[in-house]
Amino acid sequence: MPVNKNALIRYKTIDNCLRNTTHRWTLEDLIEACSDALYEYEGIKKRVSKRTIQADIQTMRGDKLGYNAPIRVEDKKYYSYTDPGYSISNTAISANEISKMSEAIELLKHFTGFSYFSDLTGLVQKLEDKIHSEKNKSYQVIDIEKNDDLKGIQFINPIYKAIINKVVLDIWYQSFKARRPGKMVFYPILLKEYRNRWYVVGKKKDATNLITLALDRIVEIDAQPDEEFNLKEVVDAATYYKDVIGVTVNSGKAVNVHLWIDAENAPYVLTKPLHHSQQIIRETNEGTEIVIKVIPNFELEREILGFGENMKVLAPQTLQARIAKRLQQASLQY
Numbered sequence: 001m002p003v004n005k006n007a008l009i010r011y012k013t014i015d016n017c018l019r020n021t022t023h024r025w026t027l028e029d030l031i032e033a034c035s036d037a038l039y040e041y042e043g044i045k046k047r048v049s050k051r052t053i054q055a056d057i058q059t060m061r062g063d064k065l066g067y068n069a070p071i072r073v074e075d076k077k078y079y080s081y082t083d084p085g086y087s088i089s090n091t092a093i094s095a096n097e098i099s100k101m102s103e104a105i106e107l108l109k110h111f112t113g114f115s116y117f118s119d120l121t122g123l124v125q126k127l128e129d130k131i132h133s134e135k136n137k138s139y140q141v142i143d144i145e146k147n148d149d150l151k152g153i154q155f156i157n158p159i160y161k162a163i164i165n166k167v168v169l170d171i172w173y174q175s176f177k178a179r180r181p182g183k184m185v186f187y188p189i190l191l192k193e194y195r196n197r198w199y200v201v202g203k204k205k206d207a208t209n210l211i212t213l214a215l216d217r218i219v220e221i222d223a224q225p226d227e228e229f230n231l232k233e234v235v236d237a238a239t240y241y242k243d244v245i246g247v248t249v250n251s252g253k254a255v256n257v258h259l260w261i262d263a264e265n266a267p268y269v270l271t272k273p274l275h276h277s278q279q280i281i282r283e284t285n286e287g288t289e290i291v292i293k294v295i296p297n298f299e300l301e302r303e304i305l306g307f308g309e310n311m312k313v314l315a316p317q318t319l320q321a322r323i324a325k326r327l328q329q330a331s332l333q334y
Helices: 005-019 027-042 050-061 095-108 121-134 153-165 266-271 298-306 317-331
Strands: 071-074 078-081 168-173 182-194 197-204 211-214 218-224 255-262 279-283 287-294 311-315
Touching: 005 027, 005 050, 005 078, 027 050, 050 071, 153 168, 153 182, 153 197, 153 218, 255 266, 266 287, 298 317, 311 317
Parallel strands: none
Antiparallel strands: 071 078, 168 182, 168 218, 182 197, 197 211, 255 287, 255 311, 279 287
16 A cells, blocks of 8 residues: 555654664654654644554565665664664665656656746756666657747746736737737736647736637737736636637537547547547447537637548538538648
8 A cells, every 4th residue: 555644754753763863762752753743744633652653663674665774672662773874765766666757757857838847957857867876777668749949938937927926917919810919918817738839818908808829929928017917807727628629719609519430530539539528429330420519619620620531520510511611622722
């Protein structure tokens, strides 16, 4: 069973006690020290039992957790380490732990946009050095989709801080259709990542509707801490994006979208649903019919078009007509 937090606190406390060679530690002393530590860190007022501390000492002596602590008892009363330089903090890392740490390091390296991850740079390097000292680094076995040349990623952290601290932003934004960037006073509410691109949801000053800005179209950001952040609306991501695929939240209600996928491609959609509302209507040797309840948007159309001739819209008719028109226009390119 996994070691719980209270047990780890007790192990660490016993370790700290036994490392202090200026005091002779009785079992009662260790009980008192562990009880005080649990009260300080967890607010637990109940005194630790004698049996619990005895079991902790046995666990620390054993190799179950890899400690193999050299704990001795002198005069059947006083506990100490036979090696004054020993500490459970210096325990060698197991091969399994090294593997997990390597995976964690690779994952951490992908979060380069947030300052609180960049603050971990030194820690990550230390972990890497520790792992290198334990074993030779093997080839990479985890590859996460990323784009090191992604524009706008430098704005993630200032926008994040503005959201947390409720700071108004002046944003110079240039959409794909605009010839030059325009300035807006913006109330940021939520950061959103979709398919390795970042977006910020919020409102323009004096506007009523939420809008979504792509960070790669932002030219400049300037915080306005002296301007009152008078927007009290809070956006819960799970609720806000509940009825859509992607980041575009159009007005209107969610509708049932019926799709047919041929038998060869159906497994891809069944094992990775297009939307959490996806349900199977019927399955045949030729293909599968599913239904999802969503608000039609650009990302939905892109998903459908991505399957080409292998997917067909059965309903609603408006979406069916739009997909058919786009496919016809696409065919004219060839």
